[in-house]
Amino acid sequence: MFKGVLNKMKTEIDSSLNYFLELDDDFININQLLGSKIKLSFNGYECLNCKSDLQLYRQGHCKKCFFALPSTADWIMKPELSKAHLNIEDRDLEFEKKVQLKPHVLYLAFSSNVKVGVTRKTQVPFRWIDQGAVQAIEIAEFPNRYLAGISEVALKNYYADKTNWREMLKTSSSNVDLELERVNALEKIPKEALDSIQTKQYSTFDIDYPVNKYPEKPRSLNLPKEKSFTGELAGVKGQYLIFSDDTVFNVRSNEGVIIDLEIIKS
Numbered sequence: 001m002f003k004g005v006l007n008k009m010k011t012e013i014d015s016s017l018n019y020f021l022e023l024d025d026d027f028i029n030i031n032q033l034l035g036s037k038i039k040l041s042f043n044g045y046e047c048l049n050c051k052s053d054l055q056l057y058r059q060g061h062c063k064k065c066f067f068a069l070p071s072t073a074d075w076i077m078k079p080e081l082s083k084a085h086l087n088i089e090d091r092d093l094e095f096e097k098k099v100q101l102k103p104h105v106l107y108l109a110f111s112s113n114v115k116v117g118v119t120r121k122t123q124v125p126f127r128w129i130d131q132g133a134v135q136a137i138e139i140a141e142f143p144n145r146y147l148a149g150i151s152e153v154a155l156k157n158y159y160a161d162k163t164n165w166r167e168m169l170k171t172s173s174s175n176v177d178l179e180l181e182r183v184n185a186l187e188k189i190p191k192e193a194l195d196s197i198q199t200k201q202y203s204t205f206d207i208d209y210p211v212n213k214y215p216e217k218p219r220s221l222n223l224p225k226e227k228s229f230t231g232e233l234a235g236v237k238g239q240y241l242i243f244s245d246d247t248v249f250n251v252r253s254n255e256g257v258i259i260d261l262e263i264i265k266s
Contacts (some may be wrong), residue, residue: 005255006060011126082096109137110135113167132240168238169237
């Protein structure tokens with residue numbers, strides 16, 4: 001029996017993609033559980049910041065922490081709102097400079113369709129993996145989050161910026177030429193941002209997930225409501241656990257939930 005507070009699964013790439021879940025003092029290799037029957041049980045909440053047992057509001061935090069922490073400010077989801085390059089504080093200028101003034105990447109990724117997004121350079125390719133993309137390509141690298149953000153806004157007129165999670169979970173390959181899409185996307189970047197990009201040659205990055213069976217009709221598990229669930233683990237994609245009966249559990253959206261995880265021996 002494993003117990004602990006959910007945080008997003010960590011990933012590691014060597015010859016294959018491996019997922020790990022950290023619960024209390026245990027570091028679980030999720031790939032090794034494929035084909036096993038496991039039981040998940042709800043055991044309460046714990047804010048990832050203040051550790052209170054209040055009901056979670058968003059992103060694994062209680063309401064008070066969500067509206068106070070610099071790591072949950074609006075510019076996280078909307079990079080174009082970044083102001084650290086102007087020396088303007090949102091919630092914590094020191095924190096904002098550390099994050100916003102680092103190199104950022106504008107990218108295209110194929111999960112259920114072609115999606116445009118922004119991430120810190122250090123998060124490539126892990127951001128793509130977390131989104132469940134089967135293929136991705138960097139469009140350009142920028143010196144800060146703001147320039148990448150305004151470029152993303154311009155490209156939203158041509159590409160989606162959100163993922164259809166049900167279609168993503170059913171998708172195992174892409175038939176889109178992302179290298180050609182990248183060339184087209186470069187022509188749509190605002191001049192203010194275009195002048196700052198680094199000229200590089202980028203190629204597509206393919207991601208093969210550890211999935212034995214893709215769901216045909218994914219059904220999301222609401223563990224706090226259902227209290228417990230038992231099923232055979234059939235795969236992992238994005239931040240989802242996929243079970244053989246098409247039930248799926250989004251670990252990322254359940255951060256801060258306290259669970260018990262039991263491996264059921266046959």
